[in-house]
Amino acid sequence: MLLGGASAGACLSAAATVRLRDEGSKQPHGLILAYGTFHAALPPLSPIVRRRTRGLHGIVQFRPETVRRMNLNYAGSTEAMEESHAFPGSHDLTGLPSTLLIDADRDILRASGETFATELSTAGVEVIHNVISDSAHGFLDRPHSPSFRVGITAVTNWLHERSATTAETVQ
Incomplete structure (x- = not known):
């Protein structure tokens, strides 16, 4: 069984997995x-992210305050x-399963x-x-875009590698 999601669904999937781990x-x-938000507060932007999201690309970006308000709405209070079962980032992630994490440039x-x-x-x-x-948030919602094809290929390759590893382990 695999679990996954995009955007808020990515956070929900990671948080649910932390909860499953914690409950045994x-x-x-x-x-x-x-492209999930795994932290209650947006971490500081790396120089690369800052460079890739400025100018015309900055117009369509979430602002840190907007992210905080979205996260508050999602968590409820x-x-x-601050709960790991809402936002698993910055909490103990030991014991979580192998993860493919995809971000938009x-x-x-x-x-x-x-x-x-x-x-x-x-x-x-x-x-x-x-x-x-050169991808933007939500690119997996645009199946005719080059970013979609690259993202789906990354998922497909990861799944093939995992199934090959699992088959070797079973034999």
């Missing part, structure tokens, strides 16, 4: 997370925003994805982090 329940064997939310990828790796989770060049 069966977790998915892998996570596919696309400021107290809930020109998306301010990439700051959360980059940070989450580092946190997963630090926790000993096998993580592949792909940034799809």
Whole structure:
């Protein structure tokens, strides 16, 4: 079983997996997370993200205050925003399954994805982090775009690699 989601669905999938781990329940064997917000507050923008989201690309970006308001609406209260079962970023990620994390190149939310990828790796989770060049938030909703094809190819390749590894383990 695999679990995945994009945008808020990515956070929801990661948070649900943390909850399953914490409850001692069966977790998915892998996570596919696309351009999610995994932190209650948007982490600082790396110089690369800052450069890729300025100018004309900056006009369509979420602002940190907008992200905070969206996250508050999602969590329901400021107290809930600090829960790992709402926003797993900056919490213990040990024991989570192998994860494919995909970010949009020109998306301010990439700051959360980059940070989450580092946190997963630090926790000993096998993580592949792909940034799809020249893409914007929500590119998986645009099936005729080049970014969609690159993103879906990354997912397909990751799934093939996982199935090959699983087949080797079973034999």
